[in-house]
Amino acid sequence: MPSPAIDDYLKTIYHHTEWQDDRITPSQLASVLGLAPSSVTEMVQKLAAQGLVTHRPYGPVSLSPAGERRAASVIRRHRLIETWLVREFGYTWDEVHDEAEILEHSISDRLLERIDERLGHPRFDPHGDAIPDAEGIVHREPFVLLSRADAGHEGRVLRVSDRDPALLRALEDAGVVVGAVVTVAGASAIRLDGADVALPPDAADAVWLTA
Template identity: 80%
Template sequence: MASPAYDDYLKTIYHHTEWQGDPITPSQLAATLGLAPSSVTEMVRKLAAQGLVSHRPYGPISLTAAGERRAAATIRRHRLIETWLVREFGYAWDEVHDEAEVLEHAVSDRLLEGIDERLGRPRFDPHGDAIPDAEGRVQRVPFVLLADARPGHTGTVLRVSDRDSELLRAVESAGVEVGAEVTVTDAGALRLGDADIPLPPGAPDAVWLTV
């Protein structure tokens, strides 16, 4: 069944466990989507009836194999479009999320394949999130959240969360970008080259590094 609402739910559930291991709870899902818990409960029931999620009352929600394939397909569209907008149209990385939210439901499979080919089959979007291939597979490397990294840890910036566009701009202004090699100096700062860079509030919980 084609349904943008279904896809938004599945995408959110998929997102939740990409960078940490705990499954999402109904209350977390409701908060992320900005919906009433009763609305989420009803939609989760429908998704479970379609065989897309696994859920028991008051328990966490997990994607089934079918749900994960469908979520990966939607996320592939979203992240390829984000990458396309940045590379081909000069969008900044904090500007592409809302555009991609609209376009992911409108772009045909043929056009998406053309975008993927033109971009050289990218593996990651501008924020460092993995782009699933046409079969839903992704390639990831071991990672650590900056907030959990010990002082002295050196690694490459893998990902900066795109949830907060203002924070994205602040992190970029500080000189931190995906692919940069940094050293953790304390809970709120990184060393980039010879410079110590203070990070804006919230950044330690929005930046991931290689281990």
């Protein structure tokens, strides 16, 4: 049955391994969700009993095939709504996350598919995150986190984390948006359109480039 609480757990687990391979731990889940570790442990046990996650005591948590399908379905709703708000209603990319968090639990499947059709079946949301298709399948290019890219690496901005709206605004002001081609100049600097650009704090861990 639909449950926003369960969906939030599954989304968080899904997000954690989208752009890196380390599985999430219960303590990390508690930190991201802002919940007490004991509450998270109890919920993880419930999710495991429902066949949505696999977990051993004190170990990391992984989605089961059923859990991954359900997480991908919720994420598809979230990212289609974000794209819809930007394209149809003039929202900026730093404004859509919280709105989508509310709407993803309330719109019908029929409306969601109409939104998908109207938008032309987009593959990526405004932040560059892949939108799962109706079967839960996603398509991504090989990528590298900006902080791990070597100096001189040239790549197209694939994705910018939507976790910090202020950082999104600062990056947009600097021209660091999805699709921009940049050259890594150092730990906190890039070249963009022939000019050196100093990055805001934490930007190097929030931007992914084509590998």
